Amino acid sequence: MKFSRQTTLRSQATVTGVGVHSGIPVNLTIGPAPVDAGFIFVRTGLDDADREVPAIAESVIATDFATVLGDRQGPLVSTAEHVLAALRGMGVDNATIEVDGPEVPIMDGSAAAFVAAIDQAGIVTQSAARRFIQVLKPVQVSLGDSFGELRPHANGFRAEVEIDFANPVIGRQNYSLDLSPESFRREISRARTFGCMNDVARLWSAGFALGASFENSVVFDETRLLNTEGLRYSDECARHKVLDVIGDLALAGLPLLGAYRSSRGGHKLNHAVLTALMADRSAWRVVEAEPARRPRVEAGAGMVGGMVAPAYGPDVS
Known part of the structure; x- marks a missing residue:
């Protein structure tokens, strides 16, 4: 792979639009996150405290008209797929995504505005190896x-x-x-x-x-x-x-x-x-990306497309 280390955003960037289902104006801000954080949605603008939800399969609570993420208290953010596509597509590993409404703004219906926000924020490498x-x-x-x-x-x-x-x-x-x-x-x-x-x-x-x-x-x-x-x-x-x-x-x-x-x-x-x-x-x-300076594959690990596959599987990862 092109990048052997994890990446995050250099700074924050904000886009403003409306939710495609609610029609309500909403602000979305993408920003840095630490190593191994993945993508974390932070729902702001609630009556009580801000709430976080990780962008993982277990957080999906509905898929009828869009991908909806939530927790035990209910849905937190809808139409998450376009901003997630932009982050994954542009090679970002770790990011926070703050949203002050129930939906990610639809913008022009594509991921172009989120790509522009990523360009504005900038991408930086982190110390840890990228994992896949x-x-x-x-x-x-x-x-x-x-x-x-x-x-x-x-x-x-x-x-x-x-x-x-x-x-x-x-x-x-x-x-x-x-x-x-x-x-x-x-x-x-x-x-x-x-x-x-x-x-x-x-x-x-x-x-x-x-x-x-x-x-x-x-x-x-x-x-x-x-x-x-x-x-x-x-x-x-x-x-x-x-x-x-x-x-x-x-x-x-x-x-x-x-x-x-x-x-x-x-x-x-x-x-x-x-x-x-x-x-x-x-x-x-x-598996982990192979560091560029690693001279050889250690015993017990296999090669996967230029990467080292550590000798552990999902049951112990």
């Missing part, structure tokens, strides 16, 4: 017509996504990505969330998507794209699904070494596959 979760064997989940799989992959993380919508304007699309900060910035970060007009109307009537607009969503009817500015990519919908995959799988807590394939997937499927992986303790192990 290496997928050791395939893990598969089917939910109705949806299918998802994590499997071993020789180097880094790869996403392979297929979508197939009855809406003829969207139709079937495929997109694959080998994740790096460069590929995330160039190919994925600007892909916006999307939906069909009849679905949006149904969500409005149910009290959801109150902050949705043509400024933060790509919207189709049965015959055409309704956004006057057009698409950013011909396959923007499939690319946005890749963005969601990166954000949802960031809830592994560490970067993944593996390949993820999904068909007709979404947040619920992504979370189900990640949960299935973590539940099978023979399907993964924690």
